[in-house]
Amino acid sequence: MAAPSGPVAASTDAERAMFDFVDAYDRAYETAALGHGLSVAQACVLGRLTRQIGMRELADELNCDASNITQIISRLEARDLVHRRPHPGDGRSRQIVRTSDGAALYAAFEESFEFARSATANLSAREQAQLATLLRKALNGTREPNS
Amino acid sequence: MAAPSGPVAASTDAERAMFDFVDAYDRAYETAALGHGLSVAQACVLGRLTRQIGMRELADELNCDASNITQIISRLEARDLVHRRPHPGDGRSRQIVRTSDGAALYAAFEESFEFARSATANLSAREQAQLATLLRKALNGTREPNS
DNA sequence: CGTAGATACTTGACCCAATTAAGTATCTAC
DNA sequence: GTAGATACTTAATTGGGTCAAGTATCTACG
Numbered sequence: 001m002a003a004p005s006g007p008v009a010a011s012t013d014a015e016r017a018m019f020d021f022v023d024a025y026d027r028a029y030e031t032a033a034l035g036h037g038l039s040v041a042q043a044c045v046l047g048r049l050t051r052q053i054g055m056r057e058l059a060d061e062l063n064c065d066a067s068n069i070t071q072i073i074s075r076l077e078a079r080d081l082v083h084r085r086p087h088p089g090d091g092r093s094r095q096i097v098r099t100s101d102g103a104a105l106y107a108a109f110e111e112s113f114e115f116a117r118s119a120t121a122n123l124s125a126r127e128q129a130q131l132a133t134l135l136r137k138a139l140n141g142t143r144e145p146n147s
Numbered sequence: 148m149a150a151p152s153g154p155v156a157a158s159t160d161a162e163r164a165m166f167d168f169v170d171a172y173d174r175a176y177e178t179a180a181l182g183h184g185l186s187v188a189q190a191c192v193l194g195r196l197t198r199q200i201g202m203r204e205l206a207d208e209l210n211c212d213a214s215n216i217t218q219i220i221s222r223l224e225a226r227d228l229v230h231r232r233p234h235p236g237d238g239r240s241r242q243i244v245r246t247s248d249g250a251a252l253y254a255a256f257e258e259s260f261e262f263a264r265s266a267t268a269n270l271s272a273r274e275q276a277q278l279a280t281l282l283r284k285a286l287n288g289t290r291e292p293n294s
Numbered sequence: 295c296g297t298a299g300a301t302a303c304t305t306g307a308c309c310c311a312a313t314t315a316a317g318t319a320t321c322t323a324c
Numbered sequence: 325g326t327a328g329a330t331a332c333t334t335a336a337t338t339g340g341g342t343c344a345a346g347t348a349t350c351t352a353c354g
Contacts, residue, residue, distance in 0.1 A: 014270070015263040017279035021286055022172045025165065027210070028289065041148055041340060056302060063174070064148045068341055070304060075339080092302040092349045115289050116162040122288025123161070123281065131281040132164035134274055139168055141269025142175065142262050148340075188311060203331060215312055217333060222310080239320045239331040301350070311340080321330070 018138075028115035036109045045072050046081065046106045049098040054087065058096065081105060165285075175262035183256045192219050193228065193253045199242040201234065228252055 033043040048058060055073065059066040073096060076082040081102035087093035098106065120128050158166075180190040195205060202220065206213045220243060223229040228249035234240035245253065267275050 011263060012267060012275065014267045014275040014279045017282040018168075018172065018263055018266065021165075021282045022169050024286055024289065025169045026173065039339065044148065054302075062148045064340090065342055066303065067305080067343085068148070072340080074304095087302090090302080090350070094303075116158060116165055118289040119165065119285035120159060120161045120288075122285055127281055127284070128159070128161040130277065131285065132161045134270065134278040134281065135164040135168045137274070138266035138269055138278065139171055141267075142171060142265040186310065201331075211311090212313060213332065214314085214334080218311080221333095234331090237321070237331080241332075296354090298353090299351085301348100303346105303348085305346075306344090308343085309341085311338100313338085314336085315334100316336105317332105317334075319330100319332085322328085324325100324327090 025115055029113060032109055032113035032115075035112055036105055038105070038109060041072055042076060043106075043109055045069070045076065046098065046102060046109075049082065049096060049102070049106075052095040052097050054093045054095060056093070076102065172262055176260060179256055179260035179262075182259055183252055185252070185256060188219055189223060190253075190256055192216070192223065193245065193249060193256075196229065196243060196245040196249070196253075199244050201240045201242060203240070205243065223249065 029043070030040050033040050036043075038046065044062060045058065048061060055066055055069050058073075059069045062069070073082060073084065077084060079101075080099055083097050083099055084094045085097065087095050123131060176190070177187050180187050183190075185193065191209060192205065195208060202213055202216050205220075206216045209216070220229060220231065224231060226248075227246055230244050230246055231241045232244065234242050270278060
């Protein structure tokens with residue numbers, strides 16, 4: 001199933017288009033991840049590991065509990081995609097790094113996730129710019145101007 | 148965590164905007180669902196029950212296994228949000244219907260899921276139409292012209 | 295120093311989603 | 325009337341997610 005599936009309410013044409021797009025995006029992401037033996041969560045985590053990063057930081061970025069990260073990292077580590085190393089200055093903290101296997105697998109996953117590339121490829125440069133602008137403007141309507 | 152979190156690759160500006168939008172949409176959907184004691188999956192299922200529908204049909208629409216639907220419906224039924232009734236013409240099949248509680252809860256969920264409404268509200272009618280057109284065009288690039 | 299409280303992570307228990315493999319009941323077709 | 329398909333259920337297993345405790349380490353302050 002994956003994610004928000006099934007359009008919400010009658011709503012407007014624009015809302016339906018948004019929904020359809022989000023639904024397709026989510027499905028494509030999951031399919032690409034599964035194709036490389038990764039769950040969505042694992043792919044998300046692997047994708048964050050372009051630099052060394054602590055568990056806490058990861059949990060905050062992904063908006064979830066630290067214990068959740070512990071188990072995801074443990075599974076990735078069991079497959080040698082990731083490595084825990086002690087933090088030099090802080091004995092409580094671990095730094096997570098991708099192994100070369102992990103980096104290679106993630107690169108392959110990204111390569112196979114062609115949704116966003118295909119989607120933009122179908123638009124002219126001008127249309128791409130327009131779409132990005134409209135999406136950002138729409139997104140701004142959904143948040144209070146916080147902080 | 149919820150869904151495709153963490154941008155994929157460097158990519159283009161349009162791709163980043165797509166990702167940010169999808170991510171925000173998914174998070175908002177999940178938050179709204181949780182706010183009414185529903186999981187994402189449960190909200191999706193409840194949302195499909197505007198008409199009587201069989202388990203099989205539900206599974207196909209949501210692109211998942213029938214046994215998955217069985218357990219989701221069972222949980223919803225335990226909370227009296229949904230009801231199984233025998234199919235008049237086919238003894239193997241059950242028709243699922245929302246109870247009035249289920250309909251009320253789903254209406255409240257929809258009401259609280261303001262993401263798509265807020266997003267479109269921030270655009271003029273002309274921009275909304277443009278966005279819908281661009282999203283659909285982008286989406287068309289992601290599929291072979293099948294069937 | 296030494297201790298109180300915060301912080302980083304882990305562990306265990308629990309719930310839900312999802313898949314797989316079997317199993318039951320019913321239907322269809324020959 | 326029986327073989328095979330179909331609709332659903334059940335049980336087992338995996339993984340994601342949260343919560344409540346627990347351990348180790350760090351920080352601050354007396």
